[in-house]
Amino acid sequence: MLRSMTGFASKIITMSFDDGSKVSMAMSIKSLNSRFFEASCKLPPQLTSLETESVRLLKSALLRGHVYVTIYVNNQNAFKGAAEPSFSVIGGYIDALKKIQEKFGVGGQLSIDGLLLLPNLFSVEEKELDEEKRTLILHTLRELIDLVIQEQVKEGAVLADDIKLRMANCRAIMQRIEEKSQELITAQKEKVKIALEEVTLDENKLAELQRNAAYVLLEKMDINEEIVRFRSHLANFEHQLTTGSVEKGKRLDFTLQELAREINTIAAKCSDATIAAAAIDVKVELEKAREQIQNVV
Template sequence: MLKYKQQHSKKRIKNRTCTSDAQFQFYFWIQRKAYYNVMTRKKYMVLSMTGFATSTAEIALANNSKMILSLSIKSLNSRFFEMTCKLPSILSNLEIPIQRVLQKQLHRGHIFLHIKITNQEALQESVTPSIHTIQNYLDAIEIIQKKFDLHDKVTLSQILQLPNALQNEEVELNEEVEAAIVKAAYDLSVQLIQAQQKEGALLAHDIKQQLTSMQSKIEKIQTLSMQFIKEKKEALTHVMSLLLAFPAEQEQKSQEQCLLEAKKSTLLYEIEKIDINEETVRFNSHLINLASQFETTETAKGKKIDFIIQELNREINTIAAKCSQITISSLAIDIKSELEKAREQGQNII
């Protein structure tokens, strides 16, 4: 059964993406590597969208020389995956294959990839004179000499300096070489992920500290709210006892009775308005959900974090609007400030 699955997987990959044995071997390696990354993704709990990495690669060519590549990659914040490649003209056809491979690795962010061939001479297979071009130059020089009565001799070194006097024939990059270049870009993306992991760990640490602070403040708000409601209920009980002291059959209410009735209505409204138990329960639930995002093996979690922070902002705004008690209002403002910091840091997470 296992052998059948492997054969079926190889057949599917080869039919879909590969045109040679070299490409097949490379893309099958990529698939195994991607599976390995998924199984070990716990190491990459949180990845920052910003990072930088560099590397060099030596790739054997058909003329028995080695092409040396200098690679650099950096990523910046972006809502989606974007990629800007700066490649030598001889490698321009590899931009799309490289982009496909890196998109599977990096998920989000604006990626800038720069590949440079440091030993361009390794690509030169032969140098031949362009006889037709040189003859055109000599004919033009002869016309100029006759026209202006010039007798200067044209030297070989001067001819060789003329544009396109020599033709450089470059080594053709076969599929094995192209696959090795794509693999070098893939290896560089792994280094970028390691850099993103280090920065992501710092972001996660800061957000977790803000979660702890918000948890403490919302507990204080709950305690103060319950205490405030208790005080209002005691005041309401006192008002009710005073109202009950007036005769029930009294035809016209006294000024004092009217004032007590108004105070009763105010207290009932305040008790109903300040009941923020539902909002604090939801706020705590969102805090737990936000904390759990840092324990999942899912790679792309930045959008979820941003959405949860929006929900937390909605709940704390409701709490602040419902309760005008000074201490509670001050704590709500502190929580909003913590949420803004967490939102800014969360936007840096993939």
């Protein structure tokens, strides 16, 4: 089973406070491609204490990708408690004003209206996020993670079908390469045989040199080992698609690199135009598969 790294889920929940006030929260998770796991949390100030636990849940479940978590609160004032006068600040203002009057002989009376124009007269404490509300938010986060995973699995199945098609194409093309390679080697062996038969007995030394050169040429043309290794890597790749751990994108990408290395060697060893064209077709299929693998967890 493959899982893609992209997914999205959202939900709105409502919380009630003891004073009867209510707040609605719009929660969402969006996951995008990334080489590693990375989390970006956009939370209201009142919920920042949940960030560490949220990231832990995301990492353990989603494994890879850049994950964005957003929680929007429609009424942040609901988290604020009652306003309480800051008597120390007020007393400081009054003492300061009296000193001004005494020093400069300024008259006038201090009124409540005048005091209200001064800053920081009141303090507002944030309401505590009790355990019940923390549990509700984290439970909703887990629900969203499950929804994202469902979407990733669904998209992963589509990716797997396309990748399997690419591998089937590679297998068919490799069969044609092998058949053409055998034809070339058979033809070349026949040419070598005829050439050596035409050498006279007085040319023994030259014949030996020609024979050695011919064998070296045939060995260079032989791509059987590369074909065997390619098929072995291909079988391993197809096995990984359906078995193993959920997190397999990096392993599959590495196996694709091994496949690319073998086809590059085949293309380098053969000067035949038909094999060269077929090798390019294999490279195209591998690159298409690699594009899909970049989105696999």
